[in-house]
Amino acid sequence: MDERVREHAAVLVDWSARIEAGDNVVLSAGPDAHELAVAVAEELGERGANLLATYSSGEVTRAYLRAHDGDFDENPAHERALLEESDVYLSLGGGRNTSATADVPGEIRQAYSSARTEIREERYDTRWVSTVHPTRSLAQQANMAFEEYREFAYDAILRDWESLAEEMARLKDLLDEGTEVRLVSTDTDLTVSIEGRTAVNSAASVVYDSHNLPSGEVFTAPAATEGVVSFDVPMTIRGEPVRNARMTFEDGEVVDYAAEQGEDVIGEILETDAGARRLGELGIGMNRGIDRYTDNILFDEKMGETIHLALGRAYDACLPDGESGNDSAVHVDMITDVSADSRLEIDGEVIQENGRFRWEERGSERTE
Incomplete structure (x- = not known):
């Protein structure tokens, strides 16, 4: 062995x-x-x-x-x-x-x-x-x-999970203190509310309310979603390939969608229930041990220089006591590459640009 x-x-x-x-x-x-x-x-x-x-x-x-x-x-x-x-x-x-x-x-x-x-x-x-x-x-x-x-x-x-948890805590603190997130990149301009939410430092341990190994993301439960987002990372959803999906949100719900491939499976997901048309998660990848796309959401959504959004169920760990988040029978993640021509803002302040956080040095490029 x-x-x-x-x-x-x-x-x-x-x-x-x-x-x-x-x-x-x-x-x-x-x-x-x-x-x-x-x-x-x-x-x-x-x-x-x-x-x-x-x-x-x-x-x-x-x-x-x-x-x-x-x-x-x-x-x-x-x-x-x-x-x-x-x-x-x-x-x-x-x-x-x-x-x-x-x-x-x-x-x-x-x-x-x-x-x-x-x-x-x-x-x-x-x-x-x-x-x-x-x-x-x-x-x-x-x-x-x-x-x-x-x-x-x-x-x-097989990461040094304690060290990565310490780094991700910096982003968690910014999200916990913020009220609004805006993501801007090619074909994307999306704004979500995070007011009153608690971000999860997903460091691959249940003590961090993290349940995936590998992990390496910070995520929260967004609300009041407005704008357009493109998902340019290839993925397989329910056994079917999905390529270059695009969604438009108004009043928190998906009102229009399209995809070069896999449009039918997206429609199938959106019709599951009322909550399937709303976002349950905004996640920011920070695991740089993941350096390429593999068509496996467990790895791809954690990759540095990516952001993912999930249709459907929100996790209770992100919500105040007594508050119910978005409820759905599904939780389906889709990913956008933010390694170039992009910025992530919290309350108007840029905290990540072209895939690098403001506290990071520009390092080696990942493998495509």
């Missing part, structure tokens, strides 16, 4: 999920995440945690959804009971086909996503963390050799 697999497992268990003796842990592993699952199980055993391992497969999900009539149980008692008794939920991505569910009818996907709202809430009540094991399917999706992709993935995952 590559020693970095063991390092990945240790970071996940200790830094990210903060697992202790006696914790009830659900470990959901993809078919090609076997090595990482073995390493995580060993770490859990050494710490005296209680392990229940489950299997997660895009092919299994496809088979189930294509055979179903779409009338899904909205609160399956057996799954709810499992999550209610769990302290930690670890998701180890590692599928064999990144487009396994691409031919599932849109209305079935919508119904399934909506029916699982309460189950997602139960999972969010645990110390949940999602990560991926570098696989050949992910390497292929990123247009990289497997060995090259593995180096890339571990550069992003």
